[in-house]
Amino acid sequence: MLHTRTTPTDRRRTFREQLASGRLLRVPGAINPLSARLIQETGFDAAYLSGAVLSADLGLPDIGLTTVTEVATRAQQIARVTDLPVLVDADTGFGEPMNAARTVQLLEDAGVAGLHLEDQVNPKRCGHLDGKSVVPRADMVRRLRAAADARRDPGFVLMARTDARAVEGLDAAIDRAKAYVDAGADALFPEALANEAEFAAFRKAVDVPLLANMTEFGKGPLLTARTLEDLGYNIALYPVTLLRLAMGAIEDGLRTLATEGTQESLLPRMQTRSRLYALLGYEDYAAFDTTVHDFTLPPGR
Structure with a gap:
């Protein structure tokens, strides 16, 4: 059946081993559980739940409107x-340090491998929008310490994201990152770095795993996996790529359907019924109940 065959402990151990391996992990953001299955099938190293993607999926802008319950629910659906391993965007922790602590435990219970917390003020905004504000460094340190103290599984990865580059400059962002590691962060996510030199400077300054956010239409460059690996980064994150692809296809399809009055010309661009059924594992479910798979489909359907 379409369900993970590994335990959260297994996936967290795998994620930590991957981060320590020295190679670059390629991590796309899942739109939903079905796309997470495709991420696995196509050979990627981990999956990601983006706060921007979840917000957009709910018809909301990425300005801190989602709740920890919504995030934990979707995280559990994907991890299932x-x-x-699944890494989750936990925004600012959804409140004060005590809220960040609860967020850690809810996402542990959801079965994911780790999360990242950021140093924006609450409510936050998309990391590639202008007008961001960050909390004082001491406040973020308290947020991270609370999260680290709340963690029950030592394998659960706690990552710190800093948005300070756009607000206070590169040097301040690096200083913050070092303090966040001292506060208990296992890895770092420097948001919205401006160029390859800044990526290199961050790598030179810290010795914990680093995530590079390769989001489209943002403030930073889209570096290749080879470049990021040469720079010594550990994760290449593609957080919103699948959502942008899907929504672009949906818009084009709706226009075609409205104009032509039929979806006939769209058929070659669609996932077939048989491919969807294979992805959903109909045959596997038949092992439990033969009545769910008592039919065949013509080739290509």
């Missing part, structure tokens, strides 16, 4: 269907 993939054997890959």
Whole structure:
């Protein structure tokens, strides 16, 4: 059946081993559980739940409107269907340090491999929008310490994201990152770095795993996996790529349907019924109940 065959402990151990391996992990953001399954099938190293993607999926802008319950629910749905480690965007922790502590435990219970907390003020905004504000460094340190103290599984990865580059400059962002590691962060996510030189400067300054955010239409460059690996980064994150692809296809399809009055010309661009059924594992479910798979489909359907 379409369900993970590994335990949260297994996936967290795998994620930590991957981060320590020295190679670059390629991590796309899942739109939903079904896309997480595709991420696994196509050979990626882990899956990601983006706060921007979840907000957009709910028809909301990425300005801190989602709740910890919504994030934990979607995280559990994604972790249920993939054997890959899942990293979750936990925004600012959804409140004060005590809220950040509860967020850690809810996401531990959801079965994911780790999360990242950021140093924006609450409510936050998308990391590639202008007008961001960050909390004082001491406030973020308290947020991270509370999260680290709340963690029950030592394998659960606690990552710190800093948005300070756009607000206070690169040097301040690096200083903050070092303090965040001292506060208990296992890895770092420097948001909205401006160029390859800044990526290199961050790598030179710290010795914990680093995430590079390769989001489209943002403030930073889209570096290749080879470049990021040469720079010594540990994760190449593609947080919103699948949502942008899907929504672009949906918009084009709706226009075609409205103009032509039929979806006939769209058929070659669609996932077929048989491919969807294979991805959903109909045959696997038949092992439990033969009545769910008592039919065949013509080739290509």
